[in-house]
Amino acid sequence: MIPDRFEYYAPTTLAEAINLLQQHPDETKVMAGGQSLIPLMKFRLATPGYVVDLRNVPHLDVLQERDGSLIIGAMVREARLESSALIRQRYPALLDTSSVVADPIVRNFATVGGNLAHADPANDHPAMMVALRATLLAQGADGQRTIPIDDFLVDTLETSLKPDEVLVEIRVPQPAPRSGAAYCKLERKVGDYAIAAVAASVTLDENGACTQAGLALTNVGPKAIRASAAESFLTGKPLNDETIREAAKLAAEAAEPGSDLRGPADYKRAMVRTLAARALRRAAQRATGSIAHNGNIGGGVA
């Protein structure tokens, strides 16, 4: 399968990239790793007249902690997160997520920025970023703006990025003391999108009560869904079997799954409940240091 014709640009500055986007804003696609865009173009589901490849734009591959956040440049590839000691030690939930995106070969090119900008409800990073309350930095002709992840994700394959804006970086708040997060995905096989997946993030106080909870769902609705009722339920409560069970039930109620090849809707809802409990348990264990940061308590990742 061969894509339709298009013009290709590989600008060497962000300003040049934005300038190119402004020429034909509705006919131009930004390209990161191309691992979603190229398949779409081969099927001719996407037929952009112009493609602006970000590969030569400098500084989009930063991966470091700065000013209270982990900064993930939009062009950081999944494989880089997987091999990063910083990620393994401080952000194991991002390792949970990266290591279940597609397969290891796709991950050598697929980027975190592309995963978010693509905004497929089946993409794995959006829910994790919702649970972690990430913000995104976008740059366009009018300058830069930061976008909270909840405002960034609009609908299926739709974000609040303007046609002439480039996603520059993702900012994940550095974990407060006694914080932990986790991502649990159920997939039919390696390389498949989630039947369902749940991202959880918790911060506990000295007495073990939850001061902040983040819970979000993958591929059971038009976009990554924040399970707000479950989050508010957990706030102020200790995390134990009973509260986790109740939060998981609320998370399942927040899911809006459809029936498809990956299973009927009620099966997916039941899986959300199971995965939410697992993700919360693992997040709590990480928060209290009762498992090694990169530890696997089993059963979380299918």
Added chain:
Amino acid sequence: MTTQTTQTTQTTHKVTLTINGQPYTAEVEPRLLLVHFIREVAGLTGTHIGCDTTSCGACTVLVNGVPAKSCTLLAVQVDGAEIRTVEGLEQDGKLHPVQDGFVQEHGLQCGFCTPGMMLTAVALLERNPQPTEDEIRRAISGNLCRCTGYVNIVKSIQYAAKQMREAQATPAPAPVGAEV
């Protein structure tokens, strides 16, 4: 790099790829996929097209040492890269230890997945000379094989790993795989 643009003519780009150490330069349309550059421009047909939908890994080549599905990269996107394909594995008439492993351990039946599978294995062993079975299975999880059931593929890679470690351990600066 860019030659010309009009409404009716497609702009072409001059792309140079070094494939198995040899440079290939061609004027190509941006929509030319890397796998087509390799098979049609360079004439190296050892790289297979299976699914053509980023699923099977038959088209796997190494791009700057990293496994890539060449059906899902544009040639223009990797302009200037070093590419390794199955044709580059054999050196001086001697099979690469991974190729030898696939022969010794019957790591193939129809052979369609084999070039991609071997390149993934080569990249793994260059990064991790002593992988566990689990690490091998994870590394090849983007390469599908409809014939073997994977058991002998894992054995082939373990065989190659051992050969490569033994070759490394010999004091003489012998080329990899020189010890029989």
